Amino acid sequence: MITKRIIPCLDVKDGRVVKGVNFLGLSDVSSPVKLAKFYSDCGADELVFYDITASAEGRALFTDILTEVASTIFIPLTVGGGINSVEDFDRVLKCGADKVSVNSGAIRDPSLIARAAQKYGDQCVVLSVDAKRVDGQFRLFAKGGREDTGLDAIEWIRRGVASGAGEIVLNSIDTDGVKQGFDLEMLSAVCDAVDVPVIASGGAGSIDHFKTLFHTLPKVDAGLAASIFHFGEVSIPDLKKQLAADGITMRL
Amino acid sequence: MVAIVDYGVGNLFSLRSSLAAVGTETVVTGDKDLIRQADKVILPGVGAFADAAALLRDTGLGQLVCDLAAEGKPLLGICLGMQLLFEESLEYGRHPGLGLIPGTVAPIRDVIPPSYKVPHIGWNALHFPKNKPVHPLFRHIQEGDCVYFVHSFYGANCEDSVIATAEYGPELTAAVARGNVMGVQFHPEKSGPVGLAILRAFCEEKEAETC
Numbered sequence: 088m089i090t091k092r093i094i095p096c097l098d099v100k101d102g103r104v105v106k107g108v109n110f111l112g113l114s115d116v117s118s119p120v121k122l123a124k125f126y127s128d129c130g131a132d133e134l135v136f137y138d139i140t141a142s143a144e145g146r147a148l149f150t151d152i153l154t155e156v157a158s159t160i161f162i163p164l165t166v167g168g169g170i171n172s173v174e175d176f177d178r179v180l181k182c183g184a185d186k187v188s189v190n191s192g193a194i195r196d197p198s199l200i201a202r203a204a205q206k207y208g209d210q211c212v213v214l215s216v217d218a219k220r221v222d223g224q225f226r227l228f229a230k231g232g233r234e235d236t237g238l239d240a241i242e243w244i245r246r247g248v249a250s251g252a253g254e255i256v257l258n259s260i261d262t263d264g265v266k267q268g269f270d271l272e273m274l275s276a277v278c279d280a281v282d283v284p285v286i287a288s289g290g291a292g293s294i295d296h297f298k299t300l301f302h303t304l305p306k307v308d309a310g311l312a313a314s315i316f317h318f319g320e321v322s323i324p325d326l327k328k329q330l331a332a333d334g335i336t337m338r339l
Numbered sequence: 340m341v342a343i344v345d346y347g348v349g350n351l352f353s354l355r356s357s358l359a360a361v362g363t364e365t366v367v368t369g370d371k372d373l374i375r376q377a378d379k380v381i382l383p384g385v386g387a388f389a390d391a392a393a394l395l396r397d398t399g400l401g402q403l404v405c406d407l408a409a410e411g412k413p414l415l416g417i418c419l420g421m422q423l424l425f426e427e428s429l430e431y432g433r434h435p436g437l438g439l440i441p442g443t444v445a446p447i448r449d450v451i452p453p454s455y456k457v458p459h460i461g462w463n464a465l466h467f468p469k470n471k472p473v474h475p476l477f478r479h480i481q482e483g484d485c486v487y488f489v490h491s492f493y494g495a496n497c498e499d500s501v502i503a504t505a506e507y508g509p510e511l512t513a514a515v516a517r518g519n520v521m522g523v524q525f526h527p528e529k530s531g532p533v534g535l536a537i538l539r540a541f542c543e544e545k546e547a548e549t550c
Contacts, residue, residue, distance in 0.1 A: 088463070088464070089460075089461045089463050089488075090462045090463065090464075132461075132462055157352060157353060157356060159356075159360075161353065161356075161360065161529060161535060162487070162531050163487060182352070183350075183352045183353050183356070208386060209458075210458055210489050253458070254460075282456055308461065338462040
């Protein structure tokens with residue numbers, strides 16, 4: 088049986104890992120290469136690198152780091168941030184990424200999903216979605232959660248999967264950084280809408296939050312978090328052991 | 340030295356890096372002489388079966404791989420590279436493969452429960468057939484160790500060659516072997532220490548005598 092995945096997310100800016108709380112107020116944590124090696128050694132099932140650099144210099148630095156990570160650790164790597172074209176897919180795949188996550192780039196040009204899926208396969212295209220409750224609707228946000236697109240997030244996800252997105256990362260802005268648990272209501276709506284793997288993101292504060300996630304929503308495939316792993320509040324080996332003891336299929 | 344056959348599909352960066360990590364000298368090449376000189380050969384592959392099979396045919400590399408396999412050179416197909424070893428594939432039509440492993444590549448959708456997602460993507464545990472000794476490729480790992488899969492088609496009608504399966508509804512073919520010809524459906528280069536241990540087993544000198 089396929090295991091549930093635990094995925095640490097590393098936001099990288101100018102070659103360093105950072106993590107914001109509610110996407111604001113970034114603080115420096117660690118070296119991406121060291122952190123990636125650490126997580127791989129302690130049983131992370133996959134890593135997500137999110138490039139939040141704006142400058143061309145920072146971007147070149149990011150691909151150097153990615154190359155170094157992909158030469159030293161051998162688990163699936165997903166890369167996102169600044170992916171606006173098929174050429175951007177090519178750039179990070181050549182550095183050893185296995186999957187590429189699109190967000191604002193796909194909102195600007197929805198045809199990007201289909202074009203990338205056609206060239207690299209559905210399994211390579213991850214649609215990352217920042218969503219927040221607005222007027223009783225799950226609203227799609229762009230630009231790292233700063234801009235309300237006015238679009239319905241569930242409808243957007245449905246369209247993305249129809250175009251070829253092979254996996255969904257749902258970041259709930261409402262629960263992100265608050266550490267009170269994943270956004271089960273929003274995740275449930277996404278799981279009901281599509282039949283590709285769904286990765287829960289935003290809100291994990293404890294091991295119990297992962298237990299609740301996988302028990303309440305068996306269709307969720309993976310839990311993603313950043314700061315609780317980076318700051319050692321939850322250790323991945325402990326988390327996976329406790330989830331396995333609780334009857335959830337894990338890779339130990 | 341191990342040659343990774345480069346016939347123009349997929350990204351071989353991780354595979355090359357993972358072989359370097361287990362201390363194997365590798366060459367990524369489409370040059371027939373270099374491939375002939377190698378002690379062992381890896382046939383990688385991602386993407387569509389028909390495109391890859393056409394490239395192998397047009398470059399002559401498919402014939403070379405068959406010749407080397409007949410000479411007894413250890414050969415490992417990975418993911419689509421494993422599927423290409425089969426007689427034929429039913430992926431979008433009917434396409435001939437290299438015919439080194441008897442069997443057919445068929446859609447997993449036909450055999451898995453409707454609620455299961457396609458592709459079969461993620462970490463899954465390896466099971467070894469009870470009626471056979473554990474294959475030397477797995478001598479450094481254990482029954483139940485997890486490896487990383489990404490595939491929508493699987494090796495069918497190949498019971499005699501199956502050396503490992505993974506449960507996804509039914510037990511799906513995870514690895515096959517027939518003498519010196521081996522194939523794995525999963526990605527050892529993305530399967531952490533377990534994957535590296537499998538690659539190490541293939542690359543070790545000892546392997547040629549025991550497989």
